[in-house]
Amino acid sequence: MAAHPFNEHIPSLRRYAIALLRDRSLADDLVQDTLERGLKKFTLFQKGSDLRAWLFTLMHNLFINQLSTSRKWLHNTPPVDVPSGDDLAEEMVTARDFMQALQLITAEQRAIILLIGLEQLSYEQAATVLNLPVGTVMSRLARARERLRVLMNGEAGPQLRRVK
Amino acid sequence: MTHTPTLSEDDIQAYVDGRLSASRHSEVDAYLDNNPAERERIRAYQDQNALLHGLFDHVLDEPTPEHLVNVTTLKPARKLYRVAAVMAYVIIGGISGYVLHGNDTKTVIVQAPFTERAALAHVVYTAEMLHPVEVGADQEPHLVQWLSKRLGHPLHTPELNKFGYQLVGGRLLPGDSSGAAAQFMYQTHTGARLTLYVSVKDKGTAQTAFRIDEQDGQQVMYWVDDNLSFALVGEKDRNRLLDIARVAYQAMSF
Known part of the structure; x- marks a missing residue:
């Protein structure tokens, strides 16, 4: 079959x-x-x-x-509690912070970043999926990525939670 | 001398995603060579894409959970089961006097009680050679997590090796009005099959110790705890069946 x-x-x-x-x-x-x-x-x-x-x-x-x-x-x-980074290699700390930052952006922002960055949909396909004009997809994508970058740099926004 | 291209945010995003034409890509490159801060920002975006792939691409290599494949491939088996189940309900109901034919030919089918459902599910699925289970034992943690969630109570798979039974897997079944039911299937090396049927406790059912019920020539060992009803079907030796029930009871009481 x-x-x-x-x-x-x-x-x-x-x-x-x-x-x-x-x-x-x-x-x-x-x-x-x-x-x-x-x-x-x-x-x-x-x-x-x-x-x-x-x-x-x-x-x-x-x-x-x-x-x-x-x-x-x-x-x-929610932002997940994860072990402190003392014994984690640097790239694992980055991955962990990234996972947490992903939880701090809105679900809609996460969807747009994942469809394009992970699933590699074209901007036009993403616009179809999200039922938005391509121009809106582009501006939301830019905002979502910038928000993630700022969170990763710890420049603004809620602090990522660390537990010992 | 060289003309500086005006760079839109759209260009930057498309650069990050590698979706610019080669010529436009080099133009943006040239611009970024003179704008280290912008270069840094774009690298951060590219890192985001790389991190996404690093974190989630492994999902692509996982075997697809069987219950998902079954959505598109198992329709005939499911249909057959539904027909078999409805017929069995009617037959059992008829024998038990549950189907009431009034003069107006109105038919009332009362859903089969718990042990009958367990025996029926045993007969239907132990006979399945191709798809006895929806999720196989190779995905045991996933199986347990999935069925626990669907029944709304934590489940466990009893270890029955000492009785010669190994877990084959499990499936989700329609329960009664209280919700879903789960079936775990075990098998000996000779192919004898044992099923453990778990259902959310019927409303108004009291807790019971181990009991035996006969259904269609099958011995059903069953017990009821606070939230769930359990039934074991497929082992003919009563003493062994009781021993297995004790192990299953312990495993499920965590």
Whole structure:
């Protein structure tokens, strides 16, 4: 039996959802909901158009709906307490700070950075997924990256929490 | 002499993402050579992209959890199960007098009680050769986490090696009105299968010690704790079944 056309996209949907939600079980639930929604709506998908962007659009809409109807994903993504950096190599400290900084930007900012920086969607694809004009995507991307940079440099914003 | 290109923020973002044409890319490069502060800012953005890949690309190499693949590939099996389940409910219900035919031919199907659901799930899925479980034992932590979340209570997989049973995996099943149910499947090296069925406790059910119930010629060992009902099906020897139940009870009481 030939694999379903959705299947080749599951790994990147999972990567995105895990990075977005920081909780594997919530992420897999979101992927599952996306695939189920996709199966139901597959007749509406136009053959030959961009299946990957279409699936990411479904996922983004589910994510946004959940954000507005319940705050569970927000409550699930507080800045995490992590061990102090004394015995961690420098790059691990950087990675840890980056993970924390990612939690301090808004979910929408995180989504835009992940779609473009991690999933390598084109700016046009990201605009489709987010249902925004390309110009808005570009300006939001710039703001999100600058916010992350500032957080990483500790120049402003809430302090990252350190525990011993 | 050399003309300084005006640099938009869009150019900078596209430079970071490597999406400029070669000629525009070198123009921006030339500009950045004279603007170390801007160069530094852009490097920070490029580092963000590199960090994202470093932190999350490993997900791509993970095997896709079976329950996700099943969404697109297992439709026939699920459908078959639903048909089998509905038929079994009707048959069991009919025998037990649960299906009430009034003169107006109204039919009331009362959902099968807990031990019947456990026995039914055992029969249906131990017979499955291709897809006995949704998530395999190779993903045990994921399996336990997933089912615990779906049932709303922490679950554990009992270690049954000393009885010759090894975990095959598990699946999520429809429970009664109180919520979902989980099935863990074990197998001996000869292929004999044992299932542990866990369901959110039916409302109004009291706690019980270990009890035996007969369902369709299957012995079902069951017990009920504060929140969950448990049933073991598939072992014919009653004493062994009780010993296994004790181990499972201990494992689940953490």
